[in-house]
Amino acid sequence: MAENKETKSRRDKAREWLNGYLTSVFAGLSPQDLRDMFRGKPPGRPNPRYKPHTTSFWLHMKPRWYPKSVTRFSYTFALGWASAFLAVVLGISGILLMLPYTPSVDKAYFDILNIMSNVPFGKLMRDLHRLGAELMVAIVMVHMLRVYFTGSYKQPRSFNWTVGVILLLITWLFSYSGYLLPWDQLAYWAVTIGTSMADSVPVIGKNIQLLLLGAPAVGQPALLRFYALHVIILPLALIIFFGIHYYKVVRQKISPPPSVAAGLREDKERVPFLPDVLVREALWVILGLLFMLISVVTFFEAPLEMHADPNLTPLHSTAPWYFLWIQGLIKLPDIFGGLVEGKFIYGVVLPGLVFALLFALPYIDRNPSRLPQDRKLAIAIGIVAIILFGVLTWMGTPAYKAQASPQEEIALEFVPTDREGAIHELSWDELAEGTYDTETFVSGAMMYPKGLETFMVELREAIEKELPGGVGTLTITVWQKDLKRIDLDLRWTEGGEEHTFQQHTYIHRNMISD
Amino acid sequence: MNVARNLIVTTIAAILLMALLIAIFLGESARMHEAALAQKGESIARGAMLYDSYCAGCHGKRGEGLAGIYPPLNVENLWEGREDIAFYGSLHDFIALNISAGHPNQNMPSWADDYGGPLRDDQVEDLVQFVMNWQGPQPPGVRGEVVATPTPAPEATAEAPTGPVEPGDPERGGELFANTCASCHNTDAKGGALGPSLVRPDIAAQDDDFFRETIINGRPGTAMPPWGGTLSAQDIEDIIAWLRERQAEE
Amino acid sequence: MSEETPAGAQKVTRREFLWYAWASSLALFMAGSGGATLAFAYPRFKEGEFGGKFYMGRVEDFEDGSVTPNRDGKFFLVRIGDEFKALYQVCTHLGCLVRQTDEGYACPCHGSKFAKDGRLVASPAPRDLDEFAVEIIDGEVWVDTGAKTKGQNRNV
Numbered sequence: 072m073a074e075n076k077e078t079k080s081r082r083d084k085a086r087e088w089l090n091g092y093l094t095s096v097f098a099g100l101s102p103q104d105l106r107d108m109f110r111g112k113p114p115g116r117p118n119p120r121y122k123p124h125t126t127s128f129w130l131h132m133k134p135r136w137y138p139k140s141v142t143r144f145s146y147t148f149a150l151g152w153a154s155a156f157l158a159v160v161l162g163i164s165g166i167l168l169m170l171p172y173t174p175s176v177d178k179a180y181f182d183i184l185n186i187m188s189n190v191p192f193g194k195l196m197r198d199l200h201r202l203g204a205e206l207m208v209a210i211v212m213v214h215m216l217r218v219y220f221t222g223s224y225k226q227p228r229s230f231n232w233t234v235g236v237i238l239l240l241i242t243w244l245f246s247y248s249g250y251l252l253p254w255d256q257l258a259y260w261a262v263t264i265g266t267s268m269a270d271s272v273p274v275i276g277k278n279i280q281l282l283l284l285g286a287p288a289v290g291q292p293a294l295l296r297f298y299a300l301h302v303i304i305l306p307l308a309l310i311i312f313f314g315i316h317y318y319k320v321v322r323q324k325i326s327p328p329p330s331v332a333a334g335l336r337e338d339k340e341r342v343p344f345l346p347d348v349l350v351r352e353a354l355w356v357i358l359g360l361l362f363m364l365i366s367v368v369t370f371f372e373a374p375l376e377m378h379a380d381p382n383l384t385p386l387h388s389t390a391p392w393y394f395l396w397i398q399g400l401i402k403l404p405d406i407f408g409g410l411v412e413g414k415f416i417y418g419v420v421l422p423g424l425v426f427a428l429l430f431a432l433p434y435i436d437r438n439p440s441r442l443p444q445d446r447k448l449a450i451a452i453g454i455v456a457i458i459l460f461g462v463l464t465w466m467g468t469p470a471y472k473a474q475a476s477p478q479e480e481i482a483l484e485f486v487p488t489d490r491e492g493a494i495h496e497l498s499w500d501e502l503a504e505g506t507y508d509t510e511t512f513v514s515g516a517m518m519y520p521k522g523l524e525t526f527m528v529e530l531r532e533a534i535e536k537e538l539p540g541g542v543g544t545l546t547i548t549v550w551q552k553d554l555k556r557i558d559l560d561l562r563w564t565e566g567g568e569e570h571t572f573q574q575h576t577y578i579h580r581n582m583i584s585d
Numbered sequence: 586m587n588v589a590r591n592l593i594v595t596t597i598a599a600i601l602l603m604a605l606l607i608a609i610f611l612g613e614s615a616r617m618h619e620a621a622l623a624q625k626g627e628s629i630a631r632g633a634m635l636y637d638s639y640c641a642g643c644h645g646k647r648g649e650g651l652a653g654i655y656p657p658l659n660v661e662n663l664w665e666g667r668e669d670i671a672f673y674g675s676l677h678d679f680i681a682l683n684i685s686a687g688h689p690n691q692n693m694p695s696w697a698d699d700y701g702g703p704l705r706d707d708q709v710e711d712l713v714q715f716v717m718n719w720q721g722p723q724p725p726g727v728r729g730e731v732v733a734t735p736t737p738a739p740e741a742t743a744e745a746p747t748g749p750v751e752p753g754d755p756e757r758g759g760e761l762f763a764n765t766c767a768s769c770h771n772t773d774a775k776g777g778a779l780g781p782s783l784v785r786p787d788i789a790a791q792d793d794d795f796f797r798e799t800i801i802n803g804r805p806g807t808a809m810p811p812w813g814g815t816l817s818a819q820d821i822e823d824i825i826a827w828l829r830e831r832q833a834e835e
Numbered sequence: 836m837s838e839e840t841p842a843g844a845q846k847v848t849r850r851e852f853l854w855y856a857w858a859s860s861l862a863l864f865m866a867g868s869g870g871a872t873l874a875f876a877y878p879r880f881k882e883g884e885f886g887g888k889f890y891m892g893r894v895e896d897f898e899d900g901s902v903t904p905n906r907d908g909k910f911f912l913v914r915i916g917d918e919f920k921a922l923y924q925v926c927t928h929l930g931c932l933v934r935q936t937d938e939g940y941a942c943p944c945h946g947s948k949f950a951k952d953g954r955l956v957a958s959p960a961p962r963d964l965d966e967f968a969v970e971i972i973d974g975e976v977w978v979d980t981g982a983k984t985k986g987q988n989r990n991v
Binding site: 360 | 589595598599601602605609610614616617619620622624625626627629634647706707718723724726727
Binding site for chain 2: 853856860861871
C-alpha cells in the first residue's frame with residue numbers, strides 16, 4: 072500500500088512538473104487551457120487566453136483582442152501587416168546574402184555571379200530579396216493610400232502618420248541603397264543619375280554630393296557608404312521607427328472604420344488574438360511565403376546587367392520604378408531662366424515639397440470627420456495625386472523624350488549588344504548560318520526555322536514602321552566553337568541620301584537554354 | 586473568423602511549401618551547373634566583342650594574325666613550340682599576362698588598367714576566355730581562309746579596292762580612321778606606340794598615291810599591315826581626305 | 836483554472852487534432868527552412884581551392900620515392916612503389932607547417948620529425964602526419980583536400 076502511494080506520487084510529481092513547465096513555456100496557459108482552446112471551448116472567466124499578453128515578451132506587443140470591424144480584410148487589406156512581414160523576409164534573406172557578398176568594386180559583381188551559380192539556394196535567395204524589395208515599396212505606398220483614404224491619420228493618430236512618412240523615406244532609402252550593391256550597369260547608372268541631383272543644390276550641392284558618394288563620382292567609397300546604409304544604419308533606423316509606429320498602433324488601436332468612428336454604426340463584437348487572429352496571421356505568413364516562392368520559381372527574376380562601366384551609359388537607363396516620377400519631372404523644360412538649374416527645382420525642390428506636404432498632412436487637414444462624404448476635397452486631391460504619379464512615372468520611362476534614333480532603337484530591340492533582345496529568343500539550331508534580307512525573305516513557306524521566321528517578320532514590320540523604305544539584313548556566322556556572330560545591317564534613304572547602320576553581337580550556345 | 590478552416594488551409598499550404606523547397610533543392614545542383622556554363626558562355630561572347638574593338642586590328646578579324654608580325658590566335662594549340670619561354674603558369678595565365686602587361690619589345694601594348702591600358706581585369710578575363718575558346722577542334726570555316734563575311738555596307742567591298750571613287754569625305758574618313766588606324770597611329774594621327782605620326786612634315790609632303798600604296802599594301806618589315814582586303818577604294822579616299830585636313834592644321 | 840485531469844484522459848477531438856497537425860506542419864516548414872539555410876551557408880569548394888580537389892598530373896609523371904609539394908593544397912604528394920599518399924603539411928602537434936628534409940619532414944616550431952611516408956619519428960607531435968584522400972581516375976592523380984584522415988597515434 073505504501074509502495075503504490077510512492078509510485079503514484081512520483082508519476083503525479085512528474086506530471087505536475089511537466090504541466091508547470093509547459094505553463095511557463097506557454098506564458099501562463101496550462102496544457103488544459105490549451106486543449107480547451109484547441110477543442111473550441113469558450114474561455115472561462117477570467118479569460119486565461121489573455122494571460123500570455125501580460126507575461127510574454129512577444130505577445131505583450133500584440134493586442135489581446137480586436138474589434139470585429141477592423142478585422143474585415145477589405146478594410147485594411149492587411150497592408151500594415153504585409154509591410155512588417157516583408158521586412159522580416161527581407162531581413163532574413165538579406166542577412167543570408169551578406170555571407171557570400173563583398174562590397175568591393177572588384178569583387179561585388181562576381182560575388183553576385185557566384186551566388187547564382189555556386190551557392191545552393193543562392194539564386195532563390197537573391198530573387199526573393201529582390202521581389203520582397205519591389206513588393207515592399209509598392210505595399211507601403213498603398214498602405215499610405217489606404218490610411219489616407221480612410222482618414223485614419225487624423226487625431227489622435229497624427230503623430231503616428233508622421234512616423235509612417237519617415238518609414239516611407241527609410242523604405243525608399245533601403246531600396247535605393249540596395250540597388251547599387253550588384254555593381255552592374257543598371258545599378259551604377261541609376262545611382263549616378265539619382266545622386267547627380269544632389270549637386271544641383273545651390274551653394275552646398277557639391278558638398279552634399281561628396282558626403283553621399285564619398286568621392287566626386289560613384290565608385291568604391293559610394294559602394295561602401297551605400298552598403299553601410301543598407302546593412303546597419305537603415306536597419307537600426309527601421310527598428311527605432313517601426314518600434315514607435317507599431318507601439319502606437321497597439322496602444323491607440325487600429326482606427327475603426329469611418330462609419331463606426333462617426334457613430335453611424337455600432338461595433339461591440341471582439342475577436343480575440345488567441346486563437347483566432349493568431350491562426351489567421353499564421354495563414355497569411357504561409358500564403359505570403361507560398362506566393363513569393365511560386366513567383367520566384369515561375370516568372371520573377373532579379374535582373375543583372377553587364378558589369379558596371381563608368382565609361383559607357385547604356386541606352387534607356389532608368390531609375391527604379393518608384394523614382395520614375397522624379398525622372399519624369401526632370402524631363403520637363405527648364406523654365407527658370409538660368410537662375411537655378413531645372414533639375415534643382417524638379418529633382419530636389421518639388422520632391423522635397425511633396426515629402427514635406429505628406430509629413431505635415433494631419434496638421435494641414437483640420438477636418439475632424441473621417442467620412443468620405445465630408446472629405447470630398449481630400450478624396451479628390453488623393454485621386455488626382457495618384458493620376459499625377461502615374462503620368463509622371465510614364466514620363467520617366469524611355470518612351471517619353473528618351474528614344475534614340477529609329478535605327479538605334481531597332482538595333483536595340485532586335486540585336487542588342489548589352490542585354491537580351493529578340494535574337495536571344497531563338498534556339499541554337501534556329502540560329503541557322505546564312506544571310507537573310509527583309510526585302511527578299513519569304514515567310515510562311517516553311518523554308519526557315521520558325522523562330523528565325525518570326526524574327527525576320529517582326530524586323531520587317533519594325534523597319535516599315537520606323538524606317539519606311541528601309542531594308543534590314545541579318546547575317547549569322549559560326550565564329551568559334553559554340554559561338555555565333557549575329558550582324559544586323561540597316562539601309563534606308565532619307566532626304567535623298569542613303570544611310571546605313573550596323574550593329575553586331577555574339578551568342579554562345581550555353582547562353583540559350585534550349 | 587473560421588478558425589478550423591484557417592487551420593486546414595495553413596496546414597496544406599505549409600506542406601506544399603515544404604514540397605516546393607524540397608523540389609528546388611533536388612534541382613539545385615543541376616541548375617547551378619547550367620548557370621556556371623552560361624556565365625562562361627557569356628564571358629566568351631563579351632570577349633568576342635572586346636576582341637573586335639581592341640585586337641582584330643593586329644591579330645586579324647578571325648584571329649589569323651599577320652605572318653611574321655602578329656601571331657595568329659586561332660591555332661589549335663597555342664602552347665605548341667613554346668617550351669622555350671620559362672613560364673610556370675597555365676595557358677590561361679600566359680594569355681592573361683600577355684594581354685594585361687603586353688610585350689613591350691614586340692609591339693604588343695599593355696591592355697590592363699593596372700598597366701595603363703583601357704581594360705578592367707574582368708574584361709581581360711573575358712578576352713582570355715574568348716582566345717582560349719579557339720583551342721581545340723573548331724567547326725569548318727572558323728580557321729578557314731575564305732570566310733563568309735557579313736553583308737557589308739554598300740561602299741565597302743571584299744575585293745581589291747578598285748572602281749570609280751568620289752572625292753574623299755573627311756568626316757567619314759575620320760570615323761574610319763578612328764576605328765581602323767587610331768589603335769596604332771593614335772586618334773589625332775600624331776603617332777602612337779606602333780605607328781608613326783602621319784601629320785609630320787616629311788610624311789605630309791608625300792602625295793596621295795604614296796598614302797594609297799601604303800594603306801593598300803602595308804609596309805613589310807614594319808607593324809603596318811596591308812588593308813587592301815578590308816578597306817574599299819572609297820574608304821581609302823575618305824581616310825586620306827581626313828588626313829589631309831589634319832596635316833593642314835599642323 | 837487548472838484541472839487535475841491526468842493528461843490523455845480526454846480523447847483528442849477532430850478539432851484538436853487539426854491544431855496538432857497545424858503545429859506539426861509549421862514545425863516541419865521551419866525545419867525545412869533551417870535546412871535550406873544550412874545548405875546556403877555551407878561552403879562549397881571549387882577545384883584547385885583548398886577544401887576542394889586538386890589535379891596533380893598523370894601517374895607516370897611521378898617517380899617512385901618522389902615528394903611533390905603543393906602550396907595551395909598544403910600537402911606533399913608522395914609516391915611509394917605504386918601507392919600515392921597526400922600528406923597534410925600541418926604538423927600534428929600545434930599547427931605549424933612542416934618543411935621537407937633529406938630524411939622526410941621536420942617542424943620548425945617544436946622539433947617534431949616525420950619520415951618520408953609521414954610516420955612520426957620524433958615528438959612532441961602525438962601522431963603521424965594526417966592525409967588527404969588520393970584518387971586515381973583514368974590514370975589521373977587527384978587529391979581531395981576535403982577528405983582528411985588523421986594519422987595513427989604513436990609514442991616516440
